[in-house]
Amino acid sequence: MRLPRPIDLLNRSVSVRGLHIARAIAYGEHPRQAMDIYSPVGLSSAPVIVFFYGGSWQTGARGDYRFIATLLAAHGYVVAVADYRIYPQTRFPGFVEDSTRAIWFVREQVQHFGGSGEALFVMGHSAGAYNAVMAALAPDAPALCGVIGLAGPYDFLPLKDPVIKTIFSGPDDLRSTQPITHAHPAAAPMFLTAGAADRTVLPRNTTALAARLRHLGAVVETKIYPSLGHTGILLAMLPYLAWRAPVLRDVLGFCAACRAGDYATGSEIATDMVRRPI
Secondary structure, eight states: OOOOOHHHHHHHTSOOTTEEEEEEEESSSSTTSEEEEEEETTOOSEEEEEEEOOSTTTOOOGGGGHHHHHHHHTTTOEEEEEOOOOTTTOOTTHHHHHHHHHHHHHHHHGGGGTEEEEEEEEEEETHHHHHHHHHHHSTTOOOOSEEEEESOOSSOOSOOSHHHHHHTOSOSSGGGGOGGGGOOTTOOOEEEEEETTOSSSOTHHHHHHHHHHHHHTOOEEEEEETTOOTTHHHHTTSGGGGGGOOHHHHHHHHHHHHHTTTTOTTOOOOOOOOOOOO
């Protein structure tokens, strides 16, 4: 008998009561082009979050992130957790193309799951934050209410890891692989956050992209949480770990502000950053 993994125990700790879960919804032909959609029972035209997980573009499975989907759905959001092709099945830009395709699919089909494609957010952690931001900054991106990036790599040249070098080996100009290169003034409002103790993806990725977006006139809010590491920023969203940092509260607050029009493109918002050496 296989022993439960820590992630299995974590997922079991979060209740799915009041939610309908549609599993393995295909958005493409490849087996990994599929998503699970979590819908609050009885709601219609609810706001929507498409979530992309991390794993260095090499690992990950949508079922492992039930806890994130459940936490967000409990606050009235329809949540889609999407798989995407990973290495060696694909290299850059395959996973970005899949993410864009998944977002478009949700926008066009989410009314069948109680959501509104007009109130659409994308969110990701680590490599998933990279996917979310790259898809959101693309010329063919759908209209988005906002983008949430948790501990994302947005400005990580030069490449050092041999596998990461292979994954991003396609373009002649590696700068085209970096989200910071694609920043533009009409970008959807972004909430970019990281843990100050993150040594997997340094917080400078968050601050560099945020600075570039602000320079161009786009709307961005940043937070660097003291003491949180790379996975800790996700785990802090759990109710029993919220004492570590108000990550879930801040994500939901950002989404509510976007829906209220407070972060309309071109507006000025305050940066609430915990300033400490990083």
